[in-house]
Amino acid sequence: MIRTKRDGGVLSDAAIDWVIDGYTHGRVADEQxxxxxMAIFLNGMSAAETTRWTAAMVGSGERFDFTALRRGGAPLxxxxxxxxxxxxxxxxxPLLPVVMACGAGVPQASGRGLGHTGGTLDKLESIAGFTAELSKDRIRQQLSDVGGAIFAAGELAPADRKIYALRDITATVDSTPLIASSVMSKKLAEGARALVLDVKVGRGAFLKTEAEARLLAQVMVDLGVADGVATRALLTDMxxxxxxxxxxxxxxAESLEVLAxxxxxxxxxxTLTLAAEMLDAAGIDGTDPAETLRDGSAMDRFRALVAAQGGDLSRPLPLGTATETxxxxxxxxxxxxxxxxxxxxxxxxGAGRAQPGDSVQSGAGVRIHRKPGEPVAAGEPLFTLYTETAERLPAALAELDGAWSVGAAAPTPRPLVLDRIG
Structure with missing residues (x-):
């Protein structure tokens, strides 16, 4: 298999199934x-190879099936x-409770942050008592009771967890087929029958150019459709x-402001654009996502979801005590x-981690007081930095240096949504 891919050949379905199963269970060595x-990174994979590689990773663990869940006599x-x-x-x-309030069920396998990108679970775990470690039975019950669950991937696509760790230390992360199969193996295993992808583009994104993002989005959409999942993608500015x-x-705290x-x-x-896409993909019409923010129903769903997962929103959110403005x-x-x-x-x-398993500070972060195009007065706050470790402040201030400017003219505004695929 290594020789075939090294020489630009195509791997058979049987070969892909064998190597994914063998590596997951320790019969294929890390070196191999x-x-x-690396051969895949250099020579790529065909659409058929990528589809089979993804399916094999889905098959490396349990695939959730929530099709028996019903609401109002109809399938959820x-x-x-x-x-x-x-x-x-x-x-x-804010998005999940909006969609839940409109009548859909949302099983959301989420991750923790690594490097500059924040993780949804890290954010939610800043709520006192919140847990993302949910069993399949608990996820099923929560979908039935409140309409949603946000949980750690756990045993979904275990091959991906092992392969990603190896990609991380062998400079093979930046491969479109490997990225697409990594994302989609977990999403296809979690039991949703419709999926909307938000593919970020720009300086703060993993993908810097629209061409790269468009390619990845199309590959992921194709993988979802091939598996029978209604899939579409938005390219959004980052x-x-x-x-x-x-x-x-x-x-x-900011998400709670949106829900209020x-x-x-x-x-x-x-939030509202993605909600509309999700509801359309799920075949739900006649609802207005914006109304759920106005009437408080989205906030009610979020509170129910957090309470179901042990969280207590009545307790203050942590905030770093060492600050700089x-x-x-x-x-x-x-x-x-x-x-x-x-x-x-x-x-x-301290808001992120350098290596998997590192701890994060729940109260660390940056508050932006002025967004691009807004008027600024001399001496007024632009950013406030928070941490529990005062000695971290100088390095953080150095990162901000050169990341902003105040001038005489407003920057050219950019659309938030660049394109839709699928």
């Missing part, structure tokens, strides 16, 4: 899988969303952070914000 991954429409990761990307947190907070608890009918315009816009050197208009610079500042403050 590393060599095969199950739909999910996945983001490729961004800066301030807290969209899952040059500037989403919303006005980057971190863990600070993003939960307020919050930053870009977070509200993307960056002020405007002169008046003018806020220029572009470099999403990567802000993300790295939050990471330096």
């Amino acid at each position: 899988m590393a060599a095969l991954l 429409a199950l739909v999910d969303k996945h983001s490729t990761g961004g800066v301030g990307d807290k969209i899952t947190i 040059n500037c952070p989403l919303g006005c907070t980057v971190g863990n608890s600070v993003e939960i 009918g307020g919050g930053p315009a870009d977070v509200v816009e993307l 960056v002020t405007a050197p002169q008046g003018g208009i806020m220029g572009d914000l470099d999403a990567m610079g802000v993300a790295m500042a939050a990471w330096r403050l």
